[in-house]
Amino acid sequence: SQTIHQWPATLVQPVGSPLSLECTVEGTSNPNLYWYRQAAGRGLQLLFYSVGIGQISSEVPQNLSASRPQDRQFILSSKKLLLSDSGFYLCALKERGTGNTIYFGEGSWLTVV
Amino acid sequence: GDSVTQMEGPVTLSEEAFLTINCTYTATGYPSLFWYVQYPGEGLQLLLKATKADDKGSNKGFEATYRKETTSFHLEKGSVQVSDSAVYFCALRKSGGGADGLTFGKGTHLIIQP
Numbered sequence: 001s002q003t004i005h006q007w008p009a010t011l012v013q014p015v016g017s018p019l020s021l022e023c024t025v026e027g028t029s030n031p032n033l034y035w036y037r038q039a040a041g042r043g044l045q046l047l048f049y050s051v052g053i054g055q056i057s058s059e060v061p062q063n064l065s066a067s068r069p070q071d072r073q074f075i076l077s078s079k080k081l082l083l084s085d086s087g088f089y090l091c092a093l094k095e096r097g098t099g100n101t102i103y104f105g106e107g108s109w110l111t112v113v
Numbered sequence: 114g115d116s117v118t119q120m121e122g123p124v125t126l127s128e129e130a131f132l133t134i135n136c137t138y139t140a141t142g143y144p145s146l147f148w149y150v151q152y153p154g155e156g157l158q159l160l161l162k163a164t165k166a167d168d169k170g171s172n173k174g175f176e177a178t179y180r181k182e183t184t185s186f187h188l189e190k191g192s193v194q195v196s197d198s199a200v201y202f203c204a205l206r207k208s209g210g211g212a213d214g215l216t217f218g219k220g221t222h223l224i225i226q227p
Contacts, residue, residue, distance in 0.1 A: 059214075100206055102147075102214070
């Protein structure tokens, strides 16, 4: 079965610093990959999704970017963090051709101070 | 656009009580419906799902039935335990085109007291 690894699990960064959150998946090939953010009191918001290497679609305009340099690697980045970037970031995947269930990683807590 | 509405809570119950968490949705076409659970400090886990009208998803004693006529997918459990304390998210997904992701409700915080 597929597994999703995210790191770091927790991160405290100053305003204006860069960010890199990494997600790698195992046990599947050519999945759809997603980045969600869960902010306090605001539920879950889809930030980016990718259907393949180098293919990134953004759902909301923001201070963040995403990249998919390899089939099983999905990276969330920022050049300069804002206070409003604080939240719980979840990587997720959907396997190709096996229905429509989306599976989530354990998440990364980001606090911008 | 698509949306999911669920009671936000917190919902506080005693152990062995009956649980209902309401979820209604707005979507065109025929979405698949999901319940995810998030235990403290963890990511989301799929709890159950239903892919067409009148389907019943079930897992770990939880059940939800896809009701197209009322656009609802209410989560129920006959006897809750302290270990069920978590945040529960109702979500929908439409296959084909666009983001191909999930639309979530805001989550319902469930607290079970011994």
